[in-house]
Amino acid sequence: MVDAPELEAFRLEARGWLQANLPESIRDNPSQVALAMVDGAPQPKDVLLWRSRLGARGWGVPTWPTRYGGGGLTASQASVLKDEMARIGAINPIGGLGVMMFGPTLLEYGNPEQLERHIPPIAKGQLRWCQGFSEPGAGSDLASLQMTALDEGDSFRVTGQKVWTTGAQHAHWCFCLVRTDKGPSKHDGISFLMIDMASPGVEVRPIILISGESPFCExxxxxxxxxxxxxVGPRGGGWQVAKRLLQHERQNTSVGSSPIGVASTANIGDLARSHVGVDADNQLVDRDLRHRMAEHQMQARTFALTHARAEAESRANSGPSNTASIMKNAGGQVRAERAELTIELMGNEGLYWSEEVRGWLRGKSGAIAGGSAEIQNNIIAKRILGLPDATDTQPPKAR
Ligand SMILES: Cc1cc2nc3c(=O)[nH]c(=O)nc-3n(C[C@H](O)[C@H](O)[C@H](O)COP(=O)(O)OP(=O)(O)OC[C@H]3O[C@@H](n4cnc5c(N)ncnc54)[C@H](O)[C@@H]3O)c2cc1C
Incomplete structure (x- = not known):
């Protein structure tokens, strides 16, 4: 527990450090950091400098232990740091799946050697990870996965296919679910493996979308x-590790995983004023739109505050829980509504292939990635509300 004067001293320390270390060019143009975080994007010199400075300080992953390259901050110090970064217009350049979901899971389930080896490069933003969970026949019903890992003494011999692997073509490592053993239920015998993407026998085929982009791969x-x-974790006990990782994923994706998407829709009020026009009282001339915009802004603010509280609680307690499913669905709805409003208020310009239109389209996938909205509703019904299964027979356990 850090008391108020200590917290204030930390605020001054963080403010001074950010002033001294955030390169000027990024202060003038923070979105260049968000752009550089897209897989495969060019890395401007100052973004690299900013990443290495923040990484060396451990503040890219502020609450992770200092021993493994984190900042060692308390939840309240991390929240002060977040405020100070927002104040100076600094975006955290250290992210990706390693920070969002794999790192926190490894910190909980990994052994000391695994932590020493894998956490520091994630904390410094040096290595990228991808997620090998979904297979052609195993999405919502993830426990049906078929990728096999045969015991060969000191190693496993892994054969199978994953799909929708985000950023696999840029990743150094993959955290993967494989079947090592046969168990009484399909959830038994699944193991959680870290696979070096440079290993012989790994082949990545990017899936090319209609936009020409390839955000994910086979x-x-x-x-x-x-x-x-x-x-990672016990052999055959990977399902528990995977469920934990999915909670981290859902908690993080509830606020939107794309820094660009968040940045481009953050100023929806300004966008509305410039496209729709204002009256003499500086209010939007379209009363109906004004009303819906106000409702949306309230929803968005309520969600942001609830999310911040849930995040602080989960940092102070034992990490995220099944409530991450509520946050994922609620956050997805707020973002979808915001994207719809954005396109509506842009009028004819909403018909062009703009960043806003791309964000609106990209946003559709939020209801699927990390487990679909329907699957989150199933989890909320069963694990939070304690409702019975929809069928009398044993249905497949949802991921
Ligand atoms: C942008 C994006 C990125 C992704 N990145 C990754 C990644 O990096 N790694 C990875 O492993 N996977 C990734 N995925 C895959 C994602 O996890 C799956 O798409 C998701 O779990 C759904 O599985 P599916 O596509 O096989 O759909 P299906 O499981 O076939 O579901 C089809 C439809 O049926 C519904 N449905 C299925 N079962 C039930 C049920 N029991 N009750 C009610 N409705 C049900 C679903 O809600 C959905 O609407 C990504 C997906 C997207 C969209």
């Missing part, structure tokens, strides 16, 4: 030898 594994030291 990833093939053929006789890939993976050291047993790369097993």
């Amino acid at each position: 990833t093939f594994f053929t006789d890939v030898l993976v050291p047993k030291a790369n097993l």
